[in-house]
Amino acid sequence: MKTLIWDFDGVIVDSIHECHEIFLATLDREKTALTNYAGVSELAPTTFENFSEFRSKSVNSADFYGNYILLQQGKQLNDANLSEISSKIESFLRYMDAVFYEERDRLLKEKGKAYYDSLKVYPGIAKTLKKLSEAGIRQAIMSARDKGSIAQIISHFSIPDVFEFVIGHEVDKGSRHVKEKQIKLLKAHFEQPPNPATKFYFIDDIPFNLKKAYGFATLLFPAWGYGKLDSSYVSATTIKKPDDLVELLLE
Numbered sequence: 001m002k003t004l005i006w007d008f009d010g011v012i013v014d015s016i017h018e019c020h021e022i023f024l025a026t027l028d029r030e031k032t033a034l035t036n037y038a039g040v041s042e043l044a045p046t047t048f049e050n051f052s053e054f055r056s057k058s059v060n061s062a063d064f065y066g067n068y069i070l071l072q073q074g075k076q077l078n079d080a081n082l083s084e085i086s087s088k089i090e091s092f093l094r095y096m097d098a099v100f101y102e103e104r105d106r107l108l109k110e111k112g113k114a115y116y117d118s119l120k121v122y123p124g125i126a127k128t129l130k131k132l133s134e135a136g137i138r139q140a141i142m143s144a145r146d147k148g149s150i151a152q153i154i155s156h157f158s159i160p161d162v163f164e165f166v167i168g169h170e171v172d173k174g175s176r177h178v179k180e181k182q183i184k185l186l187k188a189h190f191e192q193p194p195n196p197a198t199k200f201y202f203i204d205d206i207p208f209n210l211k212k213a214y215g216f217a218t219l220l221f222p223a224w225g226y227g228k229l230d231s232s233y234v235s236a237t238t239i240k241k242p243d244d245l246v247e248l249l250l251e
């Protein structure tokens with residue numbers, strides 16, 4: 001029995017403008033702390049292009065600030081530098097992760113339904129979810145977003161709710177190692193009798209995340225997400241458009 005595990009942001013939903021808006025709000029609020037932690041006298045302005053670059057290299061929102069500090073220090077944005085800074089100032093980055101979600105909730109309250117105008121479901125996703133479900137493919141979501149917010153977005157956009165299991169960052173909030181924990185819980189769910197899953201597929205736009213599922217799932221990379229696939233880092237099959245998943249999983 002085949003099971004497809006979906007990442008959410010950058011695969012099902014285009015949320016980069018939402019993330020950027022929240023990010024700007026957090027920069028405003030925590031300017032002094034960020035300046036101190038970066039060891040610079042002033043923060044250089046961040047453009048949407050900068051943000052898009054480090055968004056694609058971030059496992060969670062704590063990573064946004066790790067990458068942001070690296071950028072302020074003129075350092076390269078790579079996993080080694082990010083791991084180093086994350087281990088040095090872990091509690092500050094966890095704090096910023098919490099600030100990110102506080103600001104999101106504040107904006108959500110302030111804007112009401114208009115909040116969702118900055119989000120978009122990628123074309124072809126709804127149809128693909130339905131087709132796969134009708135063909136008996138089991139589906140799940142494993143995301144760095146929290147489960148509650150995923151449910152709100154699914155309901156707001158009437159995305160077909162074909163997911164038998166949804167797991168978000170609530171299992172290990174703010175941690176860079178949340179994927180390991182999620183994969184463990186996901187396996188425990190899907191390997192239960194009487195119909196244990198036999199083959200897992202995982203689609204995610206962040207190569208860091210795909211690498212963590214190596215050996216557990218067939219790795220798929222969406223051509224429409226935020227990340228760039230670096231084949232020296234992790235090998236995955238690029239999926240050009242959502243509908244190609246139907247062909248691949250039903251073959």
Ligand SMILES: [Mg+2]
Pocket residue numbers: 007008009010011204205206
């Ligand atoms: Mg993603």
